[in-house]
Amino acid sequence: MTPGSAATAPSFAADTAIDDVDLAALADRLGTPLHAYSSSAIRQRIGGLQAALSGLDATICYAVKANPNLAILQLMANAGVGADIVSAGEMRRSLHAGMSAERIVFSGVGKTADEIAGALSVGIHRFNVESHDELLTLQRLAGAQGVTARAAVRINPDVDAHTHAKISTGKSENKFGVSIDEARHWFAERSLLPHVQLDGLHVHIGSQILALEPFRLALQRVAAFRRELEQAGHPVNSIDVGGGLGVCYRAGEDHPVAAADYVAAIREALAGYRGRLLLEPGRYLVAEAGVLLTRVIRVKPGIARQFLVVDAAMNDLQRPSLYDAWHDIVPVSGEPRTPTTYDIVGPVCESGDTFARNRVMPECMAGDLLLIKATGAYGASMASTYNSRPLAPEVLLNQGRYAVVRRRQHFEEMIAGEQPAHHWETT
Structure with missing residues (x-):
């Protein structure tokens, strides 16, 4: 069109x-x-999502790429929101805006060694790892600093988000994440990585998603893999469900998913899970x-x-x-x-x-x-x-x-x- x-x-x-x-x-x-x-509109979106998450051990990490203006980041920080970053520049912006490093997660397929080292030095909460080379780089750099990096593997669940091809990230042909089979091997060999605490899962299938079914399908695959890992003796202390909630760009035709319905789908798919949940909304909070x-x-x-x-x-x-x-x-x-x-x-x-x-x-x-x-x-x-x-x-x-x-x-x-x-x- x-x-x-x-x-x-x-x-x-x-x-x-x-x-x-x-x-x-x-x-x-x-x-x-x-x-x-409108700061009032942003605070309203944050409050609605926080209310829906009530009772869960959940942290909202705003996707900084959506709008990285320092004033927006300060508004997020004042509301108790952390950051999902994809570059060293976004990390510096987030810290400058007053966000705690403990509320920052680092995503992205192209993290450089310098970016990883910088994020380790400030003690960010978690790395969402997207390739085996990145995992080995994280091990090497964490060892050089004498620290242990907390990491989650970004799995690619091969789910069609039914959104624009350029903002779809969860199909097998996309550059993001790794297959569940590859992730299984990472966990099996995690004892070989003494400076990486690999104990998390991450999934993000795309952006501007206007239906619940793609979320449900992706989360069901994450939940099944989590159960498999735990049965094999691999603890999963964190599940990052990504972002992707759509917004209304075209009045009368776009019908976004309500925050309460989205969180209900998360609760249903991950029923029985007692670890921490991370969410990465960006567009949904500010668009x-x-x-x-x-x-x-x-x-x-x-x-x-x-x-x-x-x-x-x-x-x-x-x-x-x-x-x-x-x-x-x-x-x-x-x-x-x-x-x-x-x-x-x-x-x-x-x-x-x-x-x-x-x-x-x-x-x-x-x-x-x-x-x-x-x-x-x-x-x-x-x-x-x-x-x-x-x-x-x-x-x-x-x-x-x-x-x-x-x-x-x-x-x-x-x-x-x-x-x-x-x-x-x-x-």
Whole structure:
């Protein structure tokens, strides 16, 4: 499906305020494009998941890649949430935001030796190991530091998450994790790894999952493997169930799984398990809390269609160009206007710089303020300076107030690491 293509008209309901902050006034003051996040909405998502987990020995580790802004991480830390990281940079951000190393888990297929050594030195809670070479590297580096690393094996349960191919991670052809058969051999040889405490299982089958069945199937396979391991004398003290809970990008069509239903499926699949549970939600906690404000530059008539050219671009929000992803787009003003069909595009010199095709909108004109919804995850976090466009500012909203948590990038900041080729050297 092409980005945002539609046969039917979306709702024209305008959003004039978020978290009691007037959006038009905010855009007038700070300019566009502009990322804004509702702290109240994030806290509500955290609270709902924590309530569903009541009575379980469970730790929520926020997937930092979804939105790594320090203010967001501080909000998570203040709510008792830890971090799921995939790089040394994300670890440093998490620690800088006040998260305890004991609440950080390190995932990812490409951890370097330097990253592993750094994570060991600060005492992170657990490594989710994704290859035998990584396991041996962890043993070697932990031995060099005289410590014991806690580790879980990420198993690939060969479960189809029924999501976009680029965010599916649990099929046998994906690069993530190892087969249950390979993991079985790791546990059988764990006595050969005196500096690795291999006592955990990890599974993550993908992102933006809108049905419970893929979760159930993956968890059932994890539960069966856990029982097998324990019967063979291998303790499983931790099970990381990953993340993947979907959100509503398209009103009326996306029906996300409720937190209570998701946790109920975990309780059912892992009934009788007494170890610690880890969860890695990212998108679920922040996506719908965020919006991208953008202003119409001009309306450009074409032979077959009209183009609505806005000042946000694919460098501010890559999901539509990268995943053909749909985002609801609505006017900030509630003024009634004639429905009109547009391709909504940005100013970047790429045909892929398109937010929506054949989208029915109220008639727009230059200067109108639009709202691209559900951009709190993988919006600013995937942004770039392509076409030498500065990174857009980020603003945290909270009950009628706002705080700029990343200012608009200056040109001088954009080129700060560049220099003329004055100093030539040989290797």
